[in-house]
Amino acid sequence: MFKKVIVAEDVDAISLGIEQVLKELNIVNFQHSKYCDEAFLKMRAAINQNEPYDLLISDLSFKTGHREVKIKDGDELIQKVRDLQPDIKIIAFSVEDKSYRIKSLFDNSGIDAFVLKSMNSIEELKKAIHIVSTSDQTFISPEVASALQEKNNFEMDDVDIQILKHLASGTSQDEIIEIFKSLEVKPNSKSAIEKRLSKLKDFFKANNTIHLVSITKDMGII
Amino acid sequence: MFKKVIVAEDVDAISLGIEQVLKELNIVNFQHSKYCDEAFLKMRAAINQNEPYDLLISDLSFKTGHREVKIKDGDELIQKVRDLQPDIKIIAFSVEDKSYRIKSLFDNSGIDAFVLKSMNSIEELKKAIHIVSTSDQTFISPEVASALQEKNNFEMDDVDIQILKHLASGTSQDEIIEIFKSLEVKPNSKSAIEKRLSKLKDFFKANNTIHLVSITKDMGII
């Protein structure tokens, strides 16, 4: 079982619940941070003192308010922690149910478990902690387990996402072309953009560009 | 202070926290529902038994899963409860920080308090309970208090929202016209739709329709 645990979660009512779970599992050495920055600093300090944490439980969305922060959300925190301490176990604990984002957490950030905040999240969190502590298996809440099966057979480029984000923020196709040219992004012709959009619409079964942006927004891609 | 309280909240970790707050305030007679439907039935039953609840604390978003539900979210629950029992006090407890939606809860659903799930939500919840129990004042978390000041000088019609929703789900303007004609919605000409969209774009400072849909989606209007 884990010896030293850190929790990153801003909502007090929830961190209270997590605390209870840890106590039930006889984990007494745990810290709690309401800010991602703080959590990261603590973890780095712990490494320097040769007493690293061996588990991170992190929320994904954080209310930043007007405070200046380096790490704005759990995704970023997890990324940086994975770089800093590759062997640590990471459990994401979130209400996020967009399959794309969950899949991305496993694929790109190498989380060990994803627990959905839900009606029985406390039990699931216990189970997740148990599994990742005793093995190298991953855990995912059954409600969203299908996320992992989803084959993203068609790869979305970074350029695709750029285009979608620009469209969502009111940039016309012609303007996007100008921007790409000035930034020297490779495909920057009218046709290229059009073709990419056409493929995206095809893949996401979108009737038109508005629909496409709407869908990808809902999926949490942009 | 309140005698009988009902909590509608699906995430177990959070309802645990609320429970603690109620206990601290010496409120022992409280019920807890993970489903809106269930909460509503309990409240109706309580009225029939002449022992109505005098406070509802409700989350806004609920994970429905694949279960058949009549009331899908907290907004709807609050609306129905307000109709059923006009004098009951209602506190919304949510992570929702879109000012439009918060304002709408006060204006259209007549909630008495809005507490944002945040770093000090437990203290705020206590304060909210206290205020609404001892007076007819309303309470709103300071982080989102500005929501109420926002003057929606220009008011959005139900038709506007219909149009936006249709656009977001891939319906072209021409198709919307057809739909409106078949449903006998009053303004159903090309020009009317165009004019409304133009006003909306003007108001929301949107460059084009994609941008408009994107903005209104972010604001939680559609």
Added chain:
DNA sequence: ATCCGGATTATGGTTTTCCGTAAAATACTG
């Protein structure tokens, strides 16, 4: 009934997007 004002609808022209085809550039292969 007539006039007025606002809302709805109609019309036409411009811009933007959409979509198919084809040329040019690049990469890959023997």
Added chain:
DNA sequence: CAGTATTTTACGGAAAACCATAATCCGGAT
């Protein structure tokens, strides 16, 4: 290096969206 495949770019017509103006409808006031 020639030849082929893939990607990027170019072009042009059709559709949709955009925008300004004008005509029509309709309820209320005189």
